[in-house]
Amino acid sequence: MSAMASLMQSKQTRLAYMLVMPAAVLILVIYILPIIIVFFVSLTDYSLVSDYYEFVGMENYEKMFSDEAFGNALVNTLIYAAIFLPAAFIVSLVLAIAIQEQKQFRSVLEVLFFLPVTSTLAAMAIVWAALMDSGQGVINHVIVSIGLEKINFLGSEDLVLFSLAIISLWSIIGFNMVLFLAGLTSIPQNLYEAAAIDGASHPIDKFFRVTWPMLGPTTMFVAVTTSITAFKLFDTVAIVTQGGPDHASEVFLYLAFLEGFEYFNMGYSSALSLFFLCIIFTFALVQAFFADRNVQY
Amino acid sequence: MSDIAISSSPTIPRWLSRLKPKSVGGAITTCILFLGAWVMVFPFIWMISSSVKPTDEVYDSDFTIIPKTFKGFENYYNVMFEQPYLMFILNSMIVCTGILAVQLLTAIPAAYALAKLKFRGSTILFGTVIACLTIPINVTSIPIYVGLVKVGLLDTYISMMFPFFISVFAIFLFRQFFKGFPDSIIQAARVDGFSEIEIILRLILPSAVPAIAAFSVFSFVAHWNDLYWPLIVVQSQDKMTATLSIMQYQSDFGTDHGRIFASATVVTMPMVIAFLFARRLFIRGITMTGVKG
Numbered sequence: 327m328s329a330m331a332s333l334m335q336s337k338q339t340r341l342a343y344m345l346v347m348p349a350a351v352l353i354l355v356i357y358i359l360p361i362i363i364v365f366f367v368s369l370t371d372y373s374l375v376s377d378y379y380e381f382v383g384m385e386n387y388e389k390m391f392s393d394e395a396f397g398n399a400l401v402n403t404l405i406y407a408a409i410f411l412p413a414a415f416i417v418s419l420v421l422a423i424a425i426q427e428q429k430q431f432r433s434v435l436e437v438l439f440f441l442p443v444t445s446t447l448a449a450m451a452i453v454w455a456a457l458m459d460s461g462q463g464v465i466n467h468v469i470v471s472i473g474l475e476k477i478n479f480l481g482s483e484d485l486v487l488f489s490l491a492i493i494s495l496w497s498i499i500g501f502n503m504v505l506f507l508a509g510l511t512s513i514p515q516n517l518y519e520a521a522a523i524d525g526a527s528h529p530i531d532k533f534f535r536v537t538w539p540m541l542g543p544t545t546m547f548v549a550v551t552t553s554i555t556a557f558k559l560f561d562t563v564a565i566v567t568q569g570g571p572d573h574a575s576e577v578f579l580y581l582a583f584l585e586g587f588e589y590f591n592m593g594y595s596s597a598l599s600l601f602f603l604c605i606i607f608t609f610a611l612v613q614a615f616f617a618d619r620n621v622q623y
Numbered sequence: 624m625s626d627i628a629i630s631s632s633p634t635i636p637r638w639l640s641r642l643k644p645k646s647v648g649g650a651i652t653t654c655i656l657f658l659g660a661w662v663m664v665f666p667f668i669w670m671i672s673s674s675v676k677p678t679d680e681v682y683d684s685d686f687t688i689i690p691k692t693f694k695g696f697e698n699y700y701n702v703m704f705e706q707p708y709l710m711f712i713l714n715s716m717i718v719c720t721g722i723l724a725v726q727l728l729t730a731i732p733a734a735y736a737l738a739k740l741k742f743r744g745s746t747i748l749f750g751t752v753i754a755c756l757t758i759p760i761n762v763t764s765i766p767i768y769v770g771l772v773k774v775g776l777l778d779t780y781i782s783m784m785f786p787f788f789i790s791v792f793a794i795f796l797f798r799q800f801f802k803g804f805p806d807s808i809i810q811a812a813r814v815d816g817f818s819e820i821e822i823i824l825r826l827i828l829p830s831a832v833p834a835i836a837a838f839s840v841f842s843f844v845a846h847w848n849d850l851y852w853p854l855i856v857v858q859s860q861d862k863m864t865a866t867l868s869i870m871q872y873q874s875d876f877g878t879d880h881g882r883i884f885a886s887a888t889v890v891t892m893p894m895v896i897a898f899l900f901a902r903r904l905f906i907r908g909i910t911m912t913g914v915k916g
Contacts, residue, residue, distance in 0.1 A: 335741075341819050342742035349733035350748060352789035357755045360763035360770075367765065374769065421659070424652055431653060437902055438660035441667065444898040444905060448850045448869045449887040453670045456880075462682035464669060496663065504910045558759065561850045565870060579761055586765050587855055596765055603762045610757040 361603075368596035375590050386597035396598070398573055399581040402487060406577060407556040410491040414552050417495070418502030419545075423537070425503070426510050436507070440500035447497055451565040454493045455480060483574035486567060490575060493562050498555060502548050509544030513537065543616075550613040557605055578602060667895070674698055674885040681880035698885040706882075707860065708868070708889055715865040718783045718853075719846045723839055726790040731831075734797030735823050739809060749798070755791040760852060768855055778858040787846060793838055796911070800834040801827060840901070840908030844894055865890040 368386055372379040390396050425435050442450065457464050458479035466476045479489040517536050521527075526535045538545075560579045563569060569576035569584070576584075582602060586595030672688045673681045675695030702708050736742065737749050767786050768777075776782045804827060812822050828835075853867040863871070869890055898905045 338740055338819065339742045342736040342740035342745075345732035345736040345740070345819075346742075346745075346748060349729045349789055349794060352729060353751060353755060353791065356767070356786055356789055357758055357763065357791070358751070360766035361758065363766035364763065374772065421656075424656055427649075428653065428656065431656070433902075435656055435660055436906070437899070439663055440902075440906055441895065441898070442663055443909060444844060444894045445667070446848045446866050446869075446891040446894060448848070448866045449891040450666055450670075452869060452883065452887055453666045456673070456681070456884075457666060457669060459682070462684065464686055467684060467686065496666070500663070501910060504906055508910075558761070560761075564850060564854065582761065583851075587768070592765055592769065599762045599765060603758065606759060606762075607757055 364596045364599055367592055368600055370593045372592045372596075373590050374592055379593070382593070386594050389594060390597050390601065395573070395576070395581060399576050399578045402574070402576060403557060403559070403578040406487045406491055406559060407553065409488055410494055410556050411549075411552060413491070413495050414498050414502060414556075415545075415549060418499050418548070419506050421499065422503045422506035422510055423533070426507060436500075436504070439503055442497045443500045445497075447561045448565050450497070451493065451562045454496075454562075455566045458489055480567060481571055483571055486571065486575045490559070490562050490567070493566075494556075494559065498552065502552060505548050505551075506541070506544060509541050510537070513540045546613065546616045550609050554606055554609050557602070670884050670888055670891075674881065674888045676881050678880045681884070694881055695885075698881045699889075701882055702885045702889055706886070707863075708865070708886060710861065711863050711865045711868045712889070712893070714780075714862060715847055717780060718864060719843045721780065721784045722787045722846050723842045725784070725788045726793050726842060727835065727839070729789055730793035730797055731828070731835075732823065734794050735801055735827060737794070738798045738801035739804070739806070740819075752791045752794050756795060760786055764852070764855060771856065777856055778862055780862070782856045783853060783862065783864070786852065787842075790838075790842065793842075796834060796838060797831065800831055804830060836904055837908040837911055840905055841911055844905070844909060847894055865893075 369381055369383060370379045371382050371385075421439065425432055425439075428435060458466075460466065460476065460478040460481050463479075465479070470476060478485065480486055513536065517540065518532060521532060521536050524535075526532055558579060559577050560583070563575055563577055563580045564583075567575040569580055578598075579602065582595055582598040585591045585598060668688060669686075672690065675693055675698060676690040677692050677694045680691060733748075737745055737752075763786065771777050771782045771785065776785075808826065809822055812826060817825070848866055849864075850866050850870070853864045854870065857863055857867055860871075869887065
């Protein structure tokens with residue numbers, strides 16, 4: 327009997343290896359080897375243009391921290407994130423709470439707000455560029471008709487990140503809203519009744535005494551994933567502004583793309599990529615840390 | 624009190640009384656929400672409206688949703704048949720379908736083994752899967768690109784699909800899903816002489832249809848909308864995806880605004896229409912990862 331069981335066990339083990347083999351090989355080729363290679367390339371002056379390269383040690387990293395373009399891209403990304411993150415968080419949460427209380431219109435509103443999430447951002451970016459056109463865009467027609475000055479949304483160095491944040495906001499609100507809605511629905515109704523007995527019947531009381539504390543894990547999740555999305559800003563920059571005007575919208579990922587695939591400075595671009603990975607990794611660690619502490623149900 | 628008044632009055636139809644808001648505040652919230660929804664949908668309305676207008680009307684100072692001169696037929700005929708848009712859409716379809724097929728074929732068996740079979744190295748493999756979840760394509764793009772250049776595969780369907788052949792997210796998702804499948808049923812099936820492959824195909828797969836469907840939507844939408852990777856590996860026009868074409872045609876059509884927005888409509892509508900037909904599935908699939916794009 328035990329011989330038979332061990333025979334079955336070894337057959338099962340062999341099968342298990344067969345089942346994981348394709349996935350394991352692909353993970354090796356698509357994730358692990360490239361990460362190792364990207365690290366080594368970041369220590370060289372490799373450029374696709376010539377096959378000759380040499381090790382330059384930490385030179386690329388030193389260059390990075392003294393490079394004006396890098397500093398500029400980092401600052402731009404942070405300014406953009408500072409505009410985008412609070413709005414993407416607060417608007418979506420308020421929206422989710424308001425929609426949850428809707429009875430007959432809930433699903434219609436959900437669909438309408440989610441529509442931009444499914445659309446192709448690259449295609450919608452040219453629509454937004456037209457809507458925000460400094461001369462004849464619809465938004466400026468509205469602004470003029472209420473008696474204000476025209477706004478140069480995408481052509482002004484001071485406003486371009488703000489305008490890009492609006493486009494990103496439009497494309498993510500429905501997404502975060504759905505995540506918040508899922509969190510809200512999982513809050514037990516009797517907590518609100520208990521809070522009402524304790525005297526918390528005003529909506530704002532209810533929010534701070536029940537909704538916000540109970541929404542903890544969801545808010546953390548949304549905050550982290552939205553931050554990662556903010557650092558991944560690429561499509562709208564590539565389509566609408568190409569980093570302009572005068573590098574004012576050159577964000578981090580777009581700079582890494584330019585260095586690697588326009589100028590073919592593979593070594594330097596690899597260093598930028600690893601820096602980017604560190605940022606994403608930090609966010610993931612924060613999330614993992616809080617996810618562990620917040621599992622309470 | 625007012626409920627009784629309405630239900631006793633025969634002149635107000637029932638559906639209308641159902642729409643009656645509970646309070647003034649509620650009515651105002653509803654109005655604001657619909658105003659917000661209008662802002663969200665307006666870019667689509669403007670795009671479709673502009674796509675059926677002649678060029679000089681697109682930026683007309685008195686914007687009307689209904690065009691004064693209807694040029695929709697010319698614009699769309701041009702985009703679909705005189706421009707290679709059918710080919711771009713076909714390319715997108717081929718790439719998205721190919722990616723999804725390989726992802727499912729590699730992830731499902733691996734996820735089953737990780738969830739239900741004992742083997743040495745399973746902890747390491749699963750740990751690696753979790754670690755890889757955080758690595759975006761933007762970090763590995765340089766070595767993968769250089770590798771594809773070296774083997775001469777640049778500008779092929781394979782190169783467009785290759786980095787996405789494995790989805791660590793799919794492995795993670797399906798493993799969690801398969802974990803929940805009762806061991807007793809699998810054990811009973813083994814006793815009945817089912818092979819492991821039969822167990823996967825006849826027991827596990829049918830039970831995992833909701834997860835597979837949600838993941839498929841997620842994968843398809845993500846790669847349809849992807850601009851970054853096609854921008855790197857596609858060089859010739861006959862491999863161009865629908866999303867990438869936007870980049871080129873924005874400059875090529877120049878001032879032919881009607882046609883630009885007809886092409887934008889053609890690119891984005893497949894996903895939007897599919898969403899309207901399978902709303903629940905889309906919302907579940909796309910929000911599954913938490914990270915957009």
